[in-house]
Amino acid sequence: MTHSPLPRRRFLALGGVAAGAAIFAADPASATSAASNDRITLPGYAFTLGVASGDPTPDGVVLWTRLAPDPLAGDGLGGMPHRVVNVRWEVAEDERFRHVVRRGVHRATPDWAHSVHAEVHGLRPDRVYWYRFRVADQVSPVGRTRTAPRPGAALQSLTFAYASCQAYTDGYFTAYEHMAREDLDLVVHLGDYIYEGGGAGTIGRAHLPATETFSLTDYRIRYAQYKLDPALQAAHAAAPWVVAPDDHDVENNWAGDHSQPDTEPDQDPAVFRLRRAAAYQAYYENLPLRAASMPRGPEMQVYRRLRFGDLLQLDVLDTRRFRDQQLTDQSLRWDPKRQMLGAKQETWLLAGLGASTARWNVLGNQIFAMEADHTDGEPETFGMDTWDGYAAARQRLFDGVARRHVENFIIITGDAHRSVAADLKLDFSEPRSRTIGTEFLGTSISSGGNGTDMDALGVTWLAENPHMRFHNSQRGYQVCHLGRREMYTDYRVVPFVNAPNAPVSTRARVHVQSGRPGVAHVSA
Structure with missing residues (x-):
């Protein structure tokens, strides 16, 4: 796909609400027309949470x-x-909206927190577009999509880039500032978009509300706090996202209809389903998901398949909703x-x-699939939370991949707050x-604090695990470059997250050759 770099001035425009004000000033006639169609008076700027596409x-x-x-x-x-x-909403072929190609109206309702999920059709394939929204006399920041x-x-x-695990209290989202400047076709987020716990942390980024989230109101406020972050807004506005929730988007280590064992009321599965319904609704309200993923009570369609020409089939998994309870006895993991x-x-x-004709077959997976012995x-x-706790299910999957002769099988994963190839x-x-394939475990955006290049677990x-070819435990994100002969993943890391303005560097580049499963080589 053809790319053009995203300069710093463009990143700054994507990241701030000032972009919307600037466009409004440059286009007063259109804004007046929008105001004449809707006489609502708002108490302030409506687009404080930014824009996104997906x-x-x-x-x-x-x-x-x-x-x-x-x-x-x-x-x-x-x-x-x-x-x-x-x-x-408007979609244009140019950043200044001189050539608007699609426009429409979306009814934002209080039942869904006045969220907008406008599904646009009739665009050209493999093409960059710009979009914006209007309400009353206000205009949103501009987003870029493809x-x-x-x-x-x-x-x-x-x-494409992928990321996960962005605990607000643990660190600044500086990695997203750098991601917004990357030249990307897509961003995949693999879960833990928010963290449900209370706590203030130690860097001045205390959670709101201050206590753990249980109600729909709690989750809505928590999402608003996260989405006010300008770096996160910039990354959303720079490229389309594909998202899937993990445990902290509801509650730590939940499985099926079961909360993690503790003393909270949601030990009752009926109570937990109410909590999951609230969490799913807030997740949908705050992310660029299609109507097919709109929750219905405690149920939500997470797993889905996206195709990109003949090069990529991306299968997004749901590794929480349908799993059995976690074990307390690891001898049962082969059940x-x-x-x-x-x-x-x-x-x-x-x-x-089995039916895929794509060159690269990638699973967007929340928790790592490789085996990981934790003891010397x-x-x-x-x-027991990862696929290691569900070893027989993993074996069924891997046996199925082998029997079907799936070519170039790749798993991208989050959750663990560390990087492994x-x-x-x-x-x-x-x-x-x-x-049979390769797994790229990706680190966290901020969860776990600053991190180090290598720690004791690494x-x-x-x-203990000879199939692991690379490890790092710093914060950051990953960028995957897919070609016809090979793919490689750049592990992009920041040296600290306990303060803003950290630089970014590539800690390693891990290569996989088409037709030869597994890591070919690692260049550090």
């Missing part, structure tokens, strides 16, 4: 914003009046009845992988076992 197809994207003139209002409704508001290539189109390259994806999702995934020497110990083995107990992992 889930691109060859003919369109979904455009997102949420009206919130008082984003941290105690009722969670962002200072909006309790009425339906017409929000106008449609997917035509199905089967022969692509020479595609570049063949235990599910991670659930039978329906597992069947959907393997059928889609014997006995081996494994985490690993060969995926049919039998992790035998280093000479067949390699030393153990590399010593």
Whole structure:
């Protein structure tokens, strides 16, 4: 796909509400027309939470914003009046909107916190567009998006970033400032967009509300706090996103209809489902998701498939909703009845992988799939929240990939607050076992604090798990460059997150050759 660099002045425009004011000043006639169509008076600037786009197809994207003139209002409704508001959107071929190609009106309702999810169709494939919103006499910041290539189109390259785990209290979102300047076709977010716990942290970024989130109001306020961050807004406005929730978007380590074991009322599955319904609704209200993912009570369609020409099939997984409860006895992790994806999702995934004609088959996966022995020497110990706690389900997946001769099988993962590149083995107990693919575990944006290049767990992992080829435990994000002969992932890291303005560097570049599963080599 053809790219052009994103200069610093463009990043600054994407990141601030001043962009909307500037456009309004340059286009008073259009703004007056918008005001004449909707006489609502708002108590302040409505687009404080920025703009976003997502889930691109060859003919369109979904455009997102949420009206919130008082984003941290105690009722969670962002200072909006309790009425339906017409929000106008425009898509143009140029940044100055001289060539508007699509426009429409979305009815933003108080039931969904005046969020906008405008599904745009009729655009050209594999093309950059700009978009904005209008309400009353106000104009939003401008966002940049890109449609997917035509199905089967022969692509020479595609570049996407992926990220996860952005605890507000743990650090600044500086990594997103740098991501917004990257030349990207897509951003994939693999979960833990918010953290549900209370606490103030130590760097002056205390959570709002100050206590753990349980109600819809709680989750709405927490999302508003995160989305006020200018670096996060800039990254959203720079490229389309594909998103999926993980545990902290609801509650730590939840599984199916079960909360993590504690003394809270949601130990009752019926109470937990109410909490999940609130969390899912707030997640949808604040992210660029299509109507197909609109929650219905405690249920939400997370897993889905996106295609980008003949180069990429991206399968986004849901590794929370359909899994069995976590084990307390790791000797049971090979129980063949235990599910991670659930039978329906597992069947959907393997059928889609078997039928894929894409050069690269990538799974967007929340928790790591590689085996990770956490102990020096014997006995081996494994985490029960990851695929290690669902070893039989992992084996079914890997056996299915092998039987279907899936080419260039790649898993991208978040959650662990560290980076690893690993060969995926049919039998992790035998280093000479067949390699069926590669996993790129990506670090956190801020969760875990500053981090280090190597820590004690990293030393153990590399010593005890010969399929792991690279490790780092700093903060940052990953950029994947897909070509016809190879792909490589750049591990982009920042040296600190406890203060703003950290620089970014590439800690390692990990290569995979087309037709040869596993890590080819690592250049540091």
